[in-house]
Structure formats: structure tokens, C-alpha cells
């Protein structure tokens with residue numbers, strides 16, 4: 564809330580400033596802050612986990628046991644300042660940060676060779692949606708949908724279990740925690756979709772929804788997210 568007020572005052576006083584370092588800038592971020600963004604440059608094609616060898620296409624996990632998703636496009640690593648901006652956007656409803664994050668995402672998302680037919684934001688449980696007031700995944704999906712000309716479908720999947728926050732749980736616990744947490748309300752007559760989320764950590768959430776969608780007959784499920792936890 565305090566951050567929101569400061570930003571509103573700064574916007575009124577200095578309409579063209581970098582929101583991170585406050586230097587004058589007419590772009591979304593000043594060139595210095597833009598250069599410092601944690602770009603997820605070398606990452607696994609399938610799960611977007613950062614990898615050190617720039618010549619490998621897949622990470623060790625995906626080589627050993629390919630996950631249910633087909634491809635991930637995640638332009639940033641979940642590191643400073645992207646992690647702070649996402650946190651303020653989600654937990655303090657700093658909507659200005661949401662707009663900046665959307666612009667950064669659009670500026671760093673390459674056009675895939677095969678575009679998905681639908682973007683499906685990861686649904687929030689109604690109780691959490693009510694508390695937060697908005698679904699950050701849906702709000703981030705909308706500008707992507709407009710930019711790439713892909714419909715955003717947020718009505719066909721719902722979250723039926725209000726799972727506790729996943730932070731601090733091990734991979735296996737997360738997986739068990741999420742089993743049965745989504746439900747498909749209507750069958751989708753498409754072959755290729757992309758799930759949209761703000762952050763992918765272990766992937767358990769997107770894998771769980773991808774499992775359900777593939778079971779319903781969808782051939783290809785990609786993941787589009789803003790940031791990947793290394």
C-alpha cells in the first residue's frame with residue numbers, strides 16, 4: 564500500500580521515470596535496469612529450468628523422465644528485481660507492477676513457431692481469488708493473448724481444492740498436495756494449448772493441470788510463464 568502511494572505520487576511528479584531506480588526514462592525501464600534483468604537465456608526447452616551448458620536442449624530431469632508438458636517459454640529467472648515485482652503485484656495488489664511485468668514479458672517473449680490455439684491461465688481457488696481480488700495469471704495472460712492473437716480461456720478449468728501454499732514443500736509432497744486440485748468444466752475442442760502462470764517453481768501445478776487436459780484429449784500442452792525458479 565505504501566509502495567502504491569509512493570508510485571502514484573512519483574507518477575504525478577515525474578511522469579517519465581524508471582520505476583526501479585527513478586532515473587528519467589520514457590521506456591518501461593531505463594537501459595541500465597533493463598540490462599540487469601535476470602534473463603532465462605540458457606534453459607531447458609521442455610521445462611525452462613536454467614542450464615549451464617548452452618549446447619544442451621534439455622535439463623537432466625527432462626532427459627531422465629520427460630514431464631507431461633511439451634515445451635516451456637519462460638523469459639526470466641525468478642530473481643531480483645522480477646521476484647520483488649511479482650511479490651508486490653500479487654500480495655500488495657501493486658497493479659502498476661502488473662502492467663510493467665506484462666510489458667517486460669511481451670518485450671522478451673519470442674514468437675513460437677507453432678502458436679497454441681488457447682491460453683489457459685492457472686485458475687485460483689475461489690477463496691483465494693476472493694481474498695486477492697484478481698487472478699494474476701489471468702491478468703498477465705490477457706495482454707499476451709492480444710499480442711499474439713490467441714483467445715484466453717479462463718472458464719473451462721477450475722480449482723476445486725484450496726491447497727496450502729507450496730513454498731517449503733519437497734517436490735514429491737507438492738505433487739501429492741496438488742492431486743485432484745483442478746477440474747475441467749467443459750471439454751475443449753482444440754489440440755494445442757499453453758498454460759499461463761506468473762512463476763513456475765517445481766512445475767507441480769502446471770503438470771497437474773496438463774495431466775488433466777491431456778487426459779481429456781488435448782495433444783500438446785505448453786507452459787508460458789513470466790519467471791522460473793532455478
Ligand SMILES: [Zn+2]
Nearest residue numbers: 581584593596
Ligand atoms: Zn532504472
Ligand SMILES: [Zn+2]
Nearest residue numbers: 607610622625
Ligand atoms: Zn527440463
